[in-house]
Amino acid sequence: MSAYIIRRLLAFVPTLFIAVTLIFVLTRMVPGNPANALIGVRGVTAEKHDELVRQLGYDKPIPLQYIDWLKKISHGDFGTSVFFKKPVIDIIVDRFAVTLSLAGMSMIVTLVIAIPLGVFSAKKPGSILDSVVMVFSTLGVSVPIFWLGFVLMILFAVNLGWFPASGYRPISFGFYSWLERLVLPVFTLGVSQVALLVRHTRSSMLEVLDREYITTARAKGLSETKVIYKHAFRNALINIITIIGLTFALSLGGAVLVENVFAIPGIGNLVTTAAIRRDYPIIEGGIAFVTLVALVVNLLVDISYTIINPRVNYE
């Protein structure tokens, strides 16, 4: 088991390396160099441009730039934002806290709703509850998340006035004012996650319920509750955990849209505005950071297998 964890940790490094390299290659695909894109933007003149090129290191040969970049980011130095004139890492850390409260809350809500629903609908496939859940889950993955956000905003903020339409307050301003502004965004982000997770919980449960040891458990007279929760659910959990990890990674992508809809100053919002302003250090740093988070979550999921299911042979 520990050998597996070590191997998994070692595999983490090359994947991260490839991801980081891809980010570098893609941002350098810009014809000329990223600083060219800034000419004429916010008073970047030709002289200022040359200075910027030197400052950002774009005058060096590409392989050298690459090595420099790797060296820097391995120390958590993502450079300085062209627009904010502040170290990228400081901005990212600030903004990520906001994204984390959005994505984290919506993950909690998702787990609380999706797992019981998935288990219940797997208990009686074809029942009314099951059909409703399945239709909802197709609906949930089909609706564009940003559109759903606006529809909820029109309904619950504009018409009913139950929640503020948009914005964000740090929790230090008071728990209620923080929560109040998060309800609609969390729900918006949660819908597609619930849809995805409920479906996978259901199918994992159905798969497990078909196994012979479930028949055995039933045959020896265990109550259905015990069969479902002690025997089936425990085993289905292995699959479900993978999907939870995947859902979280997806929610980081979804958060980009939700943050834009509700004007939440998270990392998604930061990266999109940077993409429009062509603030490359922020784009590179922000995306590298989010990718790192997604990778770490994946890693944790893989490691959690060994704890949930020690029987699995990881050779």
Next chain:
Amino acid sequence: MFKIIINNRLLIFGISLLFIVFFAAIFAPFLTTYDPIEISIENSLLAVSWEHPFGTDEMGRDVLTRVLFGARISLWVGAVATFYSGIFGVLFGLLSGYYQTFDSIFSRLVDGLMVFPGLIMAILLMAALGPSTNNVIIAMVILYTPRIVRVVRSSVIVIKNEDYIDSARVLGANDLRILFIHILPNAFAPLIVQVAFGFAWAILVESGMSFLGLGMPAPTPSWGNIISDGRNFIYNAPWIMIFPGLALSLAVMGLNFIGDGLRDYLDPHLQNTVRRE
């Protein structure tokens, strides 16, 4: 028997939804008398009425007309992106599943591409390429090809060890023939399901990118752009964004139902679990 009817129902429902959307897209110029781009300020922000069933936008353009023409663009971009992802995905998936040396390098690249949460990668690509219709398509192909590669690759790995592949080889078939005549047709079922979901995904991602201002250039009435146009008017003209969103959801739902229907039909494992009940 019951199961097959249920599955066909899903499929039929999905196909009908998609048919409606395709019909609207193809016959858009005959279904409306307005122009999707021409501005008429005097008709700005008119509410839903018989003349304008979906209302009008800020520029006085008929929203129904824009939604109909938007179907053309959104479906076209989605279809082209899915088509190229399919072509590249099959090609690289076959190579990756069949040749181990190629696989050991190429799979790392696929893994690297897959670790980015989808939309984050799209932002990076659009920042690098700049917003244009072609670049949206390129970005989506880069994002979706790895998914198809994985599906094809895993089928190939199973199929290439089957006895009939050995027989073909003994009979003197070369790699090309084995890959395309013997392996590909047998890997087709999961591929077609993935393609259906890919089409749905592409339509959604295009709209998301356009909404963020990193997708289709401005006057083009793609569904994402129309929704995006409406975001400043949610207080006084919510119809601008509600209707294109409904149309988009309908199309994506149709494709997802088709994917589900096909998967349930083609996946023997799920058939077992359902038959049990």
